[in-house]
Structure formats: structure tokens, C-alpha cells
Amino acid sequence: MKLQDKNIVITGAANGIGLALAKRFLRESPNSISLIDINVSVNKIASELGVKGYVADVTSENQFQSIINQIIDGDGSIDLFCSNAGIQQFGTLETSTNNWQKNWDVNVMSHVHAAKVLIPHMQSRKTGYLLLTVSAAGLLNMPNALSYATTKHAAMGLAENLSIMYGNDGIIVSALCPQLVDTNMVRSAESLSDDHPLLKDGILPVEIVADETVKGINSEKFLILPHKEVAKYIQGKAFDYDAWIQAVRKLVP
Numbered sequence: 663m664k665l666q667d668k669n670i671v672i673t674g675a676a677n678g679i680g681l682a683l684a685k686r687f688l689r690e691s692p693n694s695i696s697l698i699d700i701n702v703s704v705n706k707i708a709s710e711l712g713v714k715g716y717v718a719d720v721t722s723e724n725q726f727q728s729i730i731n732q733i734i735d736g737d738g739s740i741d742l743f744c745s746n747a748g749i750q751q752f753g754t755l756e757t758s759t760n761n762w763q764k765n766w767d768v769n770v771m772s773h774v775h776a777a778k779v780l781i782p783h784m785q786s787r788k789t790g791y792l793l794l795t796v797s798a799a800g801l802l803n804m805p806n807a808l809s810y811a812t813t814k815h816a817a818m819g820l821a822e823n824l825s826i827m828y829g830n831d832g833i834i835v836s837a838l839c840p841q842l843v844d845t846n847m848v849r850s851a852e853s854l855s856d857d858h859p860l861l862k863d864g865i866l867p868v869e870i871v872a873d874e875t876v877k878g879i880n881s882e883k884f885l886i887l888p889h890k891e892v893a894k895y896i897q898g899k900a901f902d903y904d905a906w907i908q909a910v911r912k913l914v915p
């Protein structure tokens with residue numbers, strides 16, 4: 663899909679990858695961009711970029727869906743929806759049930775809330791694009807991030823299922839799966855010391871991730887992998903699951 667003249671929505675857009683996507687998409691001459699974030703700074707950011715901003719919690723089904731409907735009513739359609747908001751949780755079995763629920767609500771259910779409005783909308787138009795920001799952790803797991811990696815696997819399953827179910831209706835689904843990206847999420851991760859094994863493939867700048875995302879959307883690729891190594895790792899996992907588990911065990915800090 664080309665982004666020129668399209669109506670685009672991005673969640674988690676006040677920071678990091680979401681904000682970088684907004685800036686990059688602007689260069690493609692879209693018709694409109696709407697930014698959604700729980701952080702009120704989204705309004706200021708939106709006005710600086712000359713786009714629309716909405717404060718909403720993507721885990722609040724009613725609030726989130728009513729904003730999506732409001733955008734559809736205002737712009738006439740949503741052509742590309744980037745369901746990008748996410749939270750990261752480090753830790754293993756000490757993760758509280760409450761924090762498991764938070765990870766589930768943001769990293770999985772937010773996509774479901776959006777899809778419930780967007781899939782019928784896109785079906786009625788016989789076109790539309792849903793981009794889920796998942797993570798390489800949803801494909802390759804992530805040591806010491808039990809609830810994050812598990813919910814990102816669920817998000818990956820969701821993206822695959824939506825693509826399988828609605829691809830025949832003209833709806834394109836992509837899963838954006840970077841490894842580490844230079845955002846607050848990574849910067850605030852105290853457990854990522856400078857010599858942490860997860861850093862071995864490097865931390866990508868958000869601008870590269872945004873460029874790769876535009877390329878992936880243009881070519882309508884299901885899997886968008888800004889870190890090219892990830893494709894090789896998935897092949898290794900599929901080729902020999904036991905050897906892959908052993909290799910990832912070596913990354914345990």
C-alpha cells in the first residue's frame with residue numbers, strides 16, 4: 663500500500679516507534695494522521711506535527727473504540743491503523759498477576775479492541791491495512807521477560823489469525839517485529855547492562871525502524887523485520903527447536 667492520500671492512525675504515538683512512524687509517514691503525503699496515546703503530551707506533539715491527537719487508554723475498550731469511530735466519522739475512513747502501543751515487563755515468576763494482566767491488556771487486548779471496529783469497517787470498504795507492532799520477542803522469545811515475551815507471542819498469533827481470516831476480504835495485516843530499538847522502553851530497562859547478550863545485534867534507531875516499516879507496508883509484507891538477523895533465527899528455530907532452546911538459554915543473564 664502506498665501511503666499517499668491515506669488516512670492513518672497510530673497508537674502509542676507520543677514516543678518512540680509510534681512517534682517515528684508518524685514523522686516518517688508525513689513524508690509520504692498522507693491525507694490525515696491521527697495519533698493516540700495515554701500520555702497527554704500526544705496533543706502537543708500532534709499540534710507540532712500538524713496532525714490530530716487523541717488521549718486514550720488502548721486497554722479501555724469503550725474509550726478506545728469510541729475514538730476510533732470518531733476518527734472514522736471525521737476522516738471518512740481509516741486506511742492504515744498502526745496498533746503500536748505496548749508495555750514491557752522484565753522478570754520471571756515473581757511477576758504479579760496484576761502485572762500479567764496489564765501486559766495482556768496492552769500487548770494483546772488493545773489489538774483486539776481495535777480489530778473489532780476496524781475489520782468490519784475495512785470489510786465494508788473491501789480494503790484496509792492493520793499493522794500490529796509485535797516484537798522479535800513474539801517470535802524468538804526473550805529471557806527474563808516472561809510476561810512480555812508471552813503476551814507478544816499471543817499478539818503474533820493474533821496477527822496471523824487476522825491475516826488468515828480477513829486477507830480474502832482485501833484486508834492486509836502486518837506484524838512489525840524488531841529486536842531492540844532506541845526508545846524509552848529500552849533506555850528505562852535497568853536489567854539491560856551494556857554487556858547484556860540481547861544487545862549483540864545492536865539497538866536500532868527509531869528512524870531505521872520507521873523506514874523499514876514504510877518499505878514493508880509498500881510491499882505488503884506480513885512480517886516486517888528491521889533487524890535482518892531475525893529471519894535467520896526463525897529458520898534456525900524451525901529447523902531444530904531443541905538446538906534453538908539451547909542457544910537461547912545461553913542468553914540468560
Ligand SMILES: NC(=O)c1ccc[n+]([C@@H]2O[C@H](COP(=O)([O-])OP(=O)(O)OC[C@H]3O[C@@H](n4cnc5c(N)ncnc54)[C@H](O)[C@@H]3O)[C@@H](O)[C@H]2O)c1
Pocket residue numbers: 673674675676677678679680698699700701718719720721746747748749750768795796797798839840841842843844845846847848
Ligand atoms: N523499543 C524496543 O526495543 C521494542 C522492540 C520490539 C518491539 N517494541 C514494541 O514497540 C511498541 C512501541 O514501543 P516503544 O519502544 O516505542 O516504547 P515507548 O515506551 O517509547 O512508547 C510506547 C508508547 O505507548 C504509550 N502507551 C503505553 N500504554 C498505553 C495505553 N494503555 N494506551 C495508550 N498508549 C499507551 C506510551 O505512553 C508511549 O507513548 C511496543 O508495542 C513495544 O512492545 C519495542
